[in-house]
Amino acid sequence: MKRIAALALAALLAAPLAADERHRPPPPGRRVPPPPAVFDGRHRHDHYYPAPGWVAPVLPGSSIGVTFGDGQFFFHGGVWYRPYGTRFRVVLPPLGIVVPLLPPSYVTLWIGGVPYYYANGVYYAPAPAGYAVVAPPPGADGATPVPPAPPPRPLPEPIYYPRSGQSAAQLETDRRECNRWATQQPGAVSDPSIFERALAACMDGRGYSSR
Incomplete structure (x- = not known):
């Protein structure tokens, strides 16, 4: 009886897994192998x-x-x-x-x-x-692939001057908030010129001049 049980267990271990078992998520902590x-x-x-x-x-x-x-x-x-x-x-x-x-x-x-x-x-x-x-x-x-366009030249970072005596800390806060706002404008992520125009408009509205 013990021999029959052992043979049955060996056959079960050697049998291919069912489809749902093959695709069961790995146990927590086990590294997922990279895809082929x-x-x-x-x-x-x-x-x-x-x-x-x-x-x-x-x-x-x-x-x-x-x-x-x-x-x-x-x-x-x-x-x-x-x-x-x-x-x-x-x-x-x-x-x-x-x-x-x-x-x-x-x-x-x-x-x-x-x-x-x-x-x-x-x-x-x-x-x-x-x-x-x-x-x-x-x-x-x-068809021949079109060569990729060269990356645009980075625009020089503008220097902002407060028109109403804002402190350096206030300038940094306004610049950070305007940067965040400018990145949310349509097309700003893919077109640096849109981002720069939006940033300049935001800083101007908060009382800064730039050059």
Whole structure:
């Protein structure tokens, strides 16, 4: 009887795990192994991404949720996820889904006079609410990537002079609050000139001149 029980236990340990057991979150404190990486060299993109089908225990921070049809998707760093039980599986996005911003790294392609953006096996085209996932446009295979524009020259930091005798401590407080306000203006994060104009307007309204 003991031999039969031992054989049964050995067979149970050797059997493959059921699907729900394979995707059960790891116990607290156990390190989650990194995802299998896939190299995307198309259009000289030359970046690594998690392989489609990989299941993440949690979403990366700052992921963007997008509802499309009757499904929920999440987007982060050029990678798309869908809920998979209590976890999230890496997937290819459906055609037509729109994301409000492009991934941090992408390749720009001009095809037929229209700009397209490529990253991680996905093509994006400008849409009213951001960028829509589209099918590979005709001629994409032979398209030459547009070289990225050089980064803009940093603007010199302005010097502010109080017009009403504000103290150095008050100047620092006003500068900090105006910086926070300026970063919240539409387009300020991507366009330094918008940020600078908003900051200058805020400081002027608080009684400072700049040069």
